Amino acid sequence: MPTRPHRRIDLTALYDLHRRHYLSYAELLLRADAAHRAVDAAFDTLAESWQQILSTSSPAACAWQAVRDHVRALADPAYLKPTDHLDPGQQDVFLLHTVLALPVSVIADLTGAEAATVHVHLRACVSAPARASIAHPRARRTPFG
Known part of the structure; x- marks a missing residue:
């Protein structure tokens, strides 16, 4: 049985592909230096079990969970x-989409979720007027601040 392309992804390639988004997310919740340390620590943890992670249905989801947990x-x-x-x-979807203004397709790639799941999470968050009224502590750095 052929291996699906996402299963052959290299940890370094995944890091390089999503690093700026991981850091943007981390910097919403941490100071910049702590954000860098958290993302690096997450990838150190991932490296320890990367071969097992490659056998999962979504290495990207595992990477997102590790980053999220460390942050x-x-x-x-x-x-x-x-x-x-x-x-x-x-x-996650609220912060990535509403605060960081990432499109659904990028959020799906970053988190390892299906685009439909991202849409469901967005609909479940809050109504558009309420979303605009939420004052996230770091929202000044976004178009919503």
Whole structure:
């Protein structure tokens, strides 16, 4: 049985492909130096089990989860307070789409989710007027601030 292309992805290639988005996400919740350390630590963790991760259905999803876990472990809970009513997947999509202004296709590639799942999370977040009124602590750096 042929191996699907996403299963052959190299850890370094994945890092290079999404590094700026991982860092942008991390910098929403951490200072820049801590954001870099968190993303690097996530990839150090991924490197330890990369061969096993390659056998999963989505190495990109595993990488996103590692980045997310490392960032959130260091984050001030106040930065996530405006999104407390959302589940973790919805929080991610909200921050990536609404705060960082990433398109659905990029979010799907970055998180390893299907585009349809990203759309479902977006619809579940909040209505457009409410979304615009949420004052995320770092929102000044975005078009919504």
